[in-house]
Amino acid sequence: MGKNITIADVAESLGISKTTVSRAMSGKGRISEATRQRVKAYMEENNYKPNVIAQGLAKSKTYNIGVVMPSDYGIEDMSYFHNCLVGLQEMASLNGYDIILAVCNNNDLGQLKRIISNGKVDGVILMRTLVEDEAVKLLLEQEFPFVVIGMSGYNNVIQIEHNHFEGCKELTLMLLMKKLKRIAVIGGSKAHMVTASRIKGYKAAYTELGMRVPHGLVYLDQDNSIMIERAVDNIFLKGADCIICIDDAICSVVLNKLRKEDIEVPADIKIASFFDSMLLKNNVPAITSLSFDVQEIGRTACKTLIDVLEGNRVKNITYLGYKVELKESTR
Amino acid sequence: MGKNITIADVAESLGISKTTVSRAMSGKGRISEATRQRVKAYMEENNYKPNVIAQGLAKSKTYNIGVVMPSDYGIEDMSYFHNCLVGLQEMASLNGYDIILAVCNNNDLGQLKRIISNGKVDGVILMRTLVEDEAVKLLLEQEFPFVVIGMSGYNNVIQIEHNHFEGCKELTLMLLMKKLKRIAVIGGSKAHMVTASRIKGYKAAYTELGMRVPHGLVYLDQDNSIMIERAVDNIFLKGADCIICIDDAICSVVLNKLRKEDIEVPADIKIASFFDSMLLKNNVPAITSLSFDVQEIGRTACKTLIDVLEGNRVKNITYLGYKVELKESTR
DNA sequence: CTGAAAGCGCTTACAG
DNA sequence: CTGAAAGCGCTTACAG
Numbered sequence: 001m002g003k004n005i006t007i008a009d010v011a012e013s014l015g016i017s018k019t020t021v022s023r024a025m026s027g028k029g030r031i032s033e034a035t036r037q038r039v040k041a042y043m044e045e046n047n048y049k050p051n052v053i054a055q056g057l058a059k060s061k062t063y064n065i066g067v068v069m070p071s072d073y074g075i076e077d078m079s080y081f082h083n084c085l086v087g088l089q090e091m092a093s094l095n096g097y098d099i100i101l102a103v104c105n106n107n108d109l110g111q112l113k114r115i116i117s118n119g120k121v122d123g124v125i126l127m128r129t130l131v132e133d134e135a136v137k138l139l140l141e142q143e144f145p146f147v148v149i150g151m152s153g154y155n156n157v158i159q160i161e162h163n164h165f166e167g168c169k170e171l172t173l174m175l176l177m178k179k180l181k182r183i184a185v186i187g188g189s190k191a192h193m194v195t196a197s198r199i200k201g202y203k204a205a206y207t208e209l210g211m212r213v214p215h216g217l218v219y220l221d222q223d224n225s226i227m228i229e230r231a232v233d234n235i236f237l238k239g240a241d242c243i244i245c246i247d248d249a250i251c252s253v254v255l256n257k258l259r260k261e262d263i264e265v266p267a268d269i270k271i272a273s274f275f276d277s278m279l280l281k282n283n284v285p286a287i288t289s290l291s292f293d294v295q296e297i298g299r300t301a302c303k304t305l306i307d308v309l310e311g312n313r314v315k316n317i318t319y320l321g322y323k324v325e326l327k328e329s330t331r
Numbered sequence: 332m333g334k335n336i337t338i339a340d341v342a343e344s345l346g347i348s349k350t351t352v353s354r355a356m357s358g359k360g361r362i363s364e365a366t367r368q369r370v371k372a373y374m375e376e377n378n379y380k381p382n383v384i385a386q387g388l389a390k391s392k393t394y395n396i397g398v399v400m401p402s403d404y405g406i407e408d409m410s411y412f413h414n415c416l417v418g419l420q421e422m423a424s425l426n427g428y429d430i431i432l433a434v435c436n437n438n439d440l441g442q443l444k445r446i447i448s449n450g451k452v453d454g455v456i457l458m459r460t461l462v463e464d465e466a467v468k469l470l471l472e473q474e475f476p477f478v479v480i481g482m483s484g485y486n487n488v489i490q491i492e493h494n495h496f497e498g499c500k501e502l503t504l505m506l507l508m509k510k511l512k513r514i515a516v517i518g519g520s521k522a523h524m525v526t527a528s529r530i531k532g533y534k535a536a537y538t539e540l541g542m543r544v545p546h547g548l549v550y551l552d553q554d555n556s557i558m559i560e561r562a563v564d565n566i567f568l569k570g571a572d573c574i575i576c577i578d579d580a581i582c583s584v585v586l587n588k589l590r591k592e593d594i595e596v597p598a599d600i601k602i603a604s605f606f607d608s609m610l611l612k613n614n615v616p617a618i619t620s621l622s623f624d625v626q627e628i629g630r631t632a633c634k635t636l637i638d639v640l641e642g643n644r645v646k647n648i649t650y651l652g653y654k655v656e657l658k659e660s661t662r
Numbered sequence: 663c664t665g666a667a668a669g670c671g672c673t674t675a676c677a678g
Numbered sequence: 679c680t681g682a683a684a685g686c687g688c689t690t691a692c693a694g
Binding site: 050051052053054062067069071086089098100101102111 | 335380381382383384385387388393395398400402404409410412413416417420421424429430431432433434441442445446448449450451555556584590
Binding site: 006007008018019022023026028029050051052053054055056057058059 | 670
């Protein structure tokens with residue numbers, strides 16, 4: 001694989017010191033424009049690439065960012081997770097960093113401990129957090145630099161999240177303005193920060209328009225198909241005119257159920273969802289949704305961590321935008 | 332984050348040389364059992380962890396493995412991809428290595444080039460290859476150690492794959508033995524080696540039984556729902572008695588289409604698929620499938636690369652097993 | 663059995 | 679403007 005050329009080789013060939021060569025590339029310290037050009041040219045020609053690991057050792061840095069991914073993703077989170085990684089990786093490399101992967105769940109932090117104690121990373125990004133999160137605790141305790149994606153529940157933690165509250169509020173507002181009145185919600189675990197924020201947004205929309213939040217139309221903790229299907233039955237009995245599904249996986253189940261019952265969307269009932277994944281991408285009818293740019297959250301989280309590592313000030317919580325897309329399912 | 336203790340600290344505290352300390356941990360070179368125990372004990376007590384990066388520099392190694400993941404995964408590959416990463420990561424850490432991520436597609440090898448030229452990895456694993464693969468070419472040309480997951484089409488490349496040919500052949504054989512005759516196939520891109528291998532297996536089953544492969548029942552390059560639905564229509568017109576879906580995503584679309592048309596499975600037509608993902612996991616009826624252990628392929632690929640890096644002999648092609656599960660959908 | 667020294671490929675005070 | 683030297687945290691011939 002043709003040993004890479006080193007700074008020493010360059011220095012020798014050019015008859016100058018390694019110091020000078022180093023300065024030519026870093027731009028630090030005084031150096032004549034002439035020699036700098038000479039060095040640059042030589043490097044270009046001979047395809048010199050600095051060994052980042054050696055650079056790191058000298059500066060006591062690794063230029064690596066540890067990314068902790070859960071091992072137990074559900075199918076609905078898959079493309080979220082993949083896109084997030086793509087965003088993280090893109091921003092990392094743009095700044096000269098690389099991503100090192102650790103697979104962890106709340107009971108087993110082995111991989112996380114490993115990369116922070118063997119000195120392979122400068123900081124860590126958590127791709128998901130729980131309300132009671134062991135990884136967060138560990139990192140806090142070790143005073144190791146880190147950033148979490150999504151709300152963490154801990155307030156002295158740097159976190160990046162999509163603005164679920166505002167997003168869901170806006171989605172609901174738009175539905176209400178379409179003369180829908182009895183909007184139901186089906187969601188998963190209340191313990192997830194996301195769910196709570198979205199529900200708040202839903203309610204805020206009603207109050208903002210001076211309307212009362214309809215009674216008994218919010219179904220949470222619906223974590224399996226049976227429950228969800230039953231919820232759909234009840235919601236229909238209660239005469240709702242629309243269902244907002246808190247996530248795509250729930251929406252899939254709802255759509256299947258409606259199909260089974262021969263209930264037409266949007267004729268008989270309107271449907272809106274959250275477009276985290278691609279689960280609904282090609283559904284007919286197209287589903288009105290609130291969508292988030294997942295690669296962006298990866299990029300932002302990564303940039304934020306890098307800012308931390310380089311001593312720049314960062315915000316404790318960064319909210320990212322959302323996009324409401326009205327489609328056929330609420331027409 | 333409390334600076335890690337170094338080998339020099341240990342040496343000084345114990346009044347011995349760094350050399351001796353190093354030997355105590357590596358077990359290389361003669362050293363009295365007594366001092367070795369003393370060193371070990373001290374390290375244990377003071378929670379000494381060697382800096383892997385420094386170890387690496389001294390040995391001209393990085394203990395990092397670059398993993399190239401495509402940026403354009405389809406929904407159907409998502410959990411494949413995730414599980415594969417989990418397997419890779421597990422085996423890597425078991426051997427003292429870490430995974431560094433590169434996101435590449437065939438037109439943009441920037442990230443791959445980056446990690447191999449900045450000296451951050453000892454070797455590379457390609458999570459997917461194309462028939463005409465630029466990454467493979469690059470790696471071959473640079474003589475950089477690498478292993479590919481799946482067939483590569485290049486024969487001087489170390490590759491790990493599930494035996495798609497044999498698997499699909501066995502699946503088809505079992506279907507044929509159930510008196511099915513006109514088995515159709517719907518698949519994605521021909522450019523993917525997997526597709527090609529599976530199709531070959533399908534055909535081989537017919538010839539093995541001395542039967543002729545039915546005409547016009549193989550639909551490839553079906554990469555969107557519209558095409559797939561049309562394929563289903565055609566297949567039905569042509570009087571097929573079974574459809575093998577080359578992947579789960581395709582199968583989902585097919586199942587939806589059949590439901591829409593009120594075609595019953597397995598009464599009106601049988602269905603079989605490939606159980607890469609969890610997309611079909613809870614389908615009713617349960618789907619007959621050929622399934623593969625994806626984490627295993629990750630682990631095996633990683634171990635193989637590590638063997639290469641450490642100078643052990645490895646097989647050029649490693650085939651992993653498969654599992655045919657006959658379920659209700661072909662009853 | 664143990665240690666001084668050179669080296670991995672870089673950076674960065676410190677001198678000049 | 680340039681260089682010799684020390685250092686990042688380790689390993690490994692080479693001597694003893």
